[in-house]
Amino acid sequence: MPVLRSRLDPRSDTYRANRTAQLAALAALHEQLDLARAGGGERYVERHRARGRLTARQRIELLLDRDAPFLELSSLAAWGTEFTVGAGMVTGIGPVSGVECVLIANDPTVRGGSVNPYSLRKNLRALEIARRNRLPVVNLVESGGADLPTQAELFVPGGRVFHDLTELSALGIPTVALVFGNSTAGGAYIPGLCDHAVLVAGRAKVFLGGPPLVRMATGEEADDEELGGAAMHARVSGLADHYAADEYDCLRIGRRIVADLNWRKHGPGPSRPPDEPLYDVDEVLGLVPTDLRVPFDPREVLARVVDGSRFDEYKSEYGAALVTGWASVHGFPVGVLANARGVLFGEESRKAAEFIQLANRSHTPLLFLQNTTGYMVGTAYEQGGIVKDGAKMINAVTNSTVPHLTLNIGASFGAGNYGMSGRAFDPRLLFAWPTAKLAVMGAAQLAGVLSIVGRQAATARGIAFDEDVDELRRGAIEAQIERESHAFFVTARLYDDGVIDPRDTRTVLGIALSAAHSAPVAGTTGYGVFRM
Template sequence: MTTLASAVDLASEGYARRRQAMLGLVARLDELLAQTRAGGGERYVQRHRERGKLLPRERIELLLDRDTAFLELQPFAAYETPFAVGASTVTGIGVVEGVECVIVANDATIRGGTMNPYTLRKAIRAMEIAMDNRLPFISLVESGGADLPTQAELFVPAGEGFRRQAQMSRARIPNIAVVFGNATAGGAYTPGMADYTIFIEDRSKVFLGGPPLVKMATGEESDDEALGGAGMHSRVSGLSDYLALDERDALRLCRQVVRRLNRRKHGPGPTVLPVREPCHDPEELAGIAATDLREPFDMREVLARVVDASDYDEFKPAYGTSLTTGWAAIHGFPVGVIANQRGIIFSEEAQKATQFIQLCNQADVPLLFLHNVTGYMVGREYEQRGIIKHGAQMINAVSNSTVPHISVICGGSYGAGNYGMSGRSYRPRFLFAWPNAKVAVMGGAQLAGVLSIVARAAAAARGEAVDEAADAAMREAVEAQIEAESLALPMSGRLYDDGIIDPRDTRTVLGLALSAVHATTVEGAEGFGVFRM
C-alpha cells in the first residue's frame, strides 16, 4: 500500500485559524439551509399544515428507504436574487426501494410552488443528472405553474423540461409524477409527460386552464373536480394511473411503482476490496484549506482524509509537481485523481494530466478533479515552450473523455484552469464546491490591474496624463466587484455547481456521487481529437 502520511500540525495557530474561518463559512451555510427549510415562512407553512399537507422534505423523507441518505442538490439556487433561496424547490438523489432516484419536490409554501427562472434551471439540471446517470426521475408536484411576472424569462426555455421528459422516456429512464395539489397550465404537462402518474383523491387538480380561465376563454362554467380533479382523471380522462387516498398513500404507491421497475445497475460498481476508512480523520479537513486563497495547502492532505485507507498510488510524482495525479478508491469505487498542488498549470502538468486522462479512459475508471488552480502559466518563456499547445491537449482530453467526471472546487478555480480541470462547462456528472471556493476569469486584483494597464496605455496613446485618483478608484471598485461575484455562494446561486458542501462531508458526498454514476455503464473513450504536437 502507498499510504499517505500527514504533516498537518493540529495544535498549530495556523490550523486553528483556518478551522475557525472555515467553520464560520459553514455556519453561514447552515443559516441559509435553515431558511430554505422554513419554506415561505411560518404563516404559509401553518396554512399548508392546516390543509393536511406535508412539506416537501417531509414527503421526500417518507418516500426514501428508512435510514438512507439524501444528497440534496443546488440548495442555494437563486441566492442574491429576488427569489427565495433554494428556488422554491428541493432536488436531490435518494434511495427508493433500493433504487437510486433523482427527486424533485415543489415547495407550495413559497408563492404556491410557482416556477421562476431559477426553479426551471434547477429542475432541468436534475433531469440532466437523471439522464446522464440513467436514474429514475420522480416529481413530487404541487405548483401553480409559471411565475407570471417573470414569464418573459421563463416561457421560451421552459419547453426544454417537457422535451427532456420525453427523451427520458425514450431512453427507458422511468419518469414518475406524484401530484399533491395543483398542477396548472404548463405544469399540467409534468404529469402529462410522465410514464407513471399518481393522483390523490380530492387533492390533485390538473388542468391546462382553471375554472376562471375557462370561463374567460370559452364562457363555460365548471368546477375544479369536473375540470381537472383526481377522480375525473382517474375515471374519465385516464391521465391518472393510480388514485391515492392521501399523501402517505400516494408515497406508498410511488414506492410500489419503483419496486416494479426492474432496475439494475450497469456500471461495475465498487471493487471486491474491503472499504476502509481513511487513516486520518475527515473532521480535520475543516482546518486544511484557508479561506484566504493566497495561503497554499497540500492536496495530498485532503486525499489522506477522503480516499479509502488513505491509500494513494501517485502517477509521475516527480514530474509536473504542481499537479498530482494518481489512483485511489472512495467507498470501494476506484477513481483516478487529478488535483492542483500549487495553483499554476505549466506545460509539464498539462502533459501529465493529458496522459493520465487517457489512462483512466483505457481502464474505465472515473476521474475526480480537485480544483485549486489559478490558470495556465503565462509569460514569454512559457509561450515559447508551447503552453497553449499543452493546455489545449489537456482540454482536448477532458472534452473527449467519456468516463464520469466529478469535480470539487477546494479553493480557487480561475481562467482556463477551470476548463482544464473539468469545470461546469465541461459537463462533469457532479460538481461541488467548498465554502471557501472562488471561480472567476482571474483574481480581482489581477483583473483590476489589467484594466489599469490597458487604460494607461490608451491614455498614453492619446497623449493624456493618467488620473491617478480615478485609476485607484476604478481598481478598487473592480476588485471589490470581482471578489463579490467569485465567492462560493453567489456562484452557487447562479447554479454553477451542484451544491456547496462542508469539507468534512467530502468523502460521503463523493461516495454517493460515485454510486450514482455507476447506475449506468462506465466506459472510456475509444478516441480523442487531434493533439497538436
C-alpha cells in the first residue's frame, strides 16, 4: 500500500502560529476537564470520602482491568449551563474482565448524584452507544433521583432510560447494576431493569418512595433498611442477586459477573499490521490553520494517525476537494473520507457516494474527517445539479450500514455536516478537536446573509436602511454564532461524544473501532433512489 509523504514544515511561521493556537485551545480544554473531574468540588468530595465511600472515578478505575484504557464520553456535558461541568455523571468505554463495556456512573458529590436534563442526555447517549455497538452496560449507581426543580424536562424523556435498558436485555446485550448508595424513585428501576444487580450491605438503598414519602402517602413509619436496604432486597424481595460486603466486594462481584458472561465479539478482529505512523503525532498540533477559512491537507493528519502512514487513495485526480481512500487504524481496515478544501462540489459528492458503496460491498468501516463549509452554491452549480449530487452523497451516507466514525477537525457547516456523517446520521461515535466549529454556516457569512435580507426588506417596503443599526446587529449576531459554534458549546449539548486532544486521535479511533467490532460489521447493497 502506498505510504504518505509529509510536506509539513515544523520550522515555518504558519506551523508555529497554528501550534500556539492549538495549545491555547488545549489549555482551555484541560481546565474544563479538571472541573469535570473535580465533581461537586473539594468540600463535597471530602465529605463523601469521610463517609468511607469511593468517588465515581475511583469506582470506575477499580472496575476496569489494570492499566486499561478508558475512553470517557461527553466529558463536558452541561458546560456553560447552571449545572456542573460533566453533568454529575461519568460515562465511557473500557474493558472489564477483558470485555469492552459501556460504564455509566452517577457522581454522588454533585447534588447527591441527582439526574438533571444534561445527565439524562448523557445517560441516554451512553445507552445508545451500547446498543449500536453491542457493548454490555455496567451502571454504577448512587443517585437521589431526579433533580426536582427541573422535573418538567426530565419526567417524560427520562422514561427512555427504562425503555433502553429493557431493549438491551431483549437484544441479548447484558446489563449490570452495581448499587453503592441511594437508588430511589425512578432510579430504583435501574437495578430492577438490569439483568444483574449487586447491592452493598448497609449502603445501598433501593425504594420507589423513601420513608418521608411513605409516611406522607400511607401514614406508615418505616426506616431505610426495612424499606429498601440491601439486606432486605437480598433476603426478602429478591431484587439483589448478590449481597456485597462493601464497595470493593461489589466491584469484585461486578468483574466476576462480566467474566462469566462468556461474551464474544461478532465483528472481525484486526487484520492489518498495527504499526505506528512514520511521523511524530505531536506535529498534528501545527496542522490546523488559525483561520478555518484556510484549507489544509488532511493527508497530513492521516500520515500521523493511520497504521504505517499507509494510504491507498481512491480517485486522487477527481473531486480533489474530498480525499478518499483505504487505510487501517490499530489493525482495523477503514475507508476514509476527508475534506481537503472545505467546499463539496458535484464531483466530490458523486465520488463520495461511489466510495461509500464500495466500502459497504467490502464491509469496511468508514472514517469521516470533517472540515467543510458545505455544498457549493451559485448559478452554475445549481444548473449543474449540485442538489442532486449532494442528495446522492447524503443518500449513500444515510443507508450505509458499516460502522461510521466521525471526527470534526476544522469546520462542519451546512449540509456538508450531513453529507460527512454528522450527528443526525448516527455515526457510532463522533469526536471533535478543540478548535473545531459547528454551525449552519460561518459567523461572518450568517451575519452577512441576515444583513442582505434586511436591506432587501427595507427596499421592498420603501424605507431607509439604517446602516448603524445594521452594523450593531451584525456584530451581535457574529458574536452569538461564534459562541454557539464553539467546540465546548457544541459538546455541552451532546452534539458529539467529546472534545479530544488531537494527539490522542489515533488512540481514540482505535478504541472506537474495537468497540464497533463488538457488533457485526456488514455493508448493504440497498439504497434509496439516486436522482440522476
